[in-house]
Amino acid sequence: MAEDTRSGGGNAGIAFIVGGLVVVVAIIAWFMFANGGAPTAPDQxxxxxxxxxVSAPSTSGGA
Structure with missing residues (x-):
C-alpha cells in the first residue's frame, strides 16, 4: 500500500491565526507604549x- 505523503495542511490555518494575533498585539503595544499619536491629557x-x-434621622423614640 502507498503511504500517505500529505502533511502540514492543517498547520497553515493555525499559522494564519497566530500571525493575526501577533499583529493585533503589536498594534496594541504601539498605542500603549508609544502613545500612538493620541492627544495627551492636561497635567492638572x-x-x-x-x-x-444630609441630616441624620431623628433617634427620639417618641410615638
Whole structure:
C-alpha cells in the first residue's frame, strides 16, 4: 500500500491565526507604549465636588 505523503495542511490555518494575533498585539503595544499619536491629557485637572448636607434621622423614640 502507498503511504500517505500529505502533511502540514492543517498547520497553515493555525499559522494564519497566530500571525493575526501577533499583529493585533503589536498594534496594541504601539498605542500603549508609544502613545500612538493620541492627544495627551492636561497635567492638572481641578475638580470641585460639593455634596449636599444630609441630616441624620431623628433617634427620639417618641410615638
Amino acid at each position: 485637572v481641578d475638580v470641585d465636588v460639593s455634596l449636599p448636607e
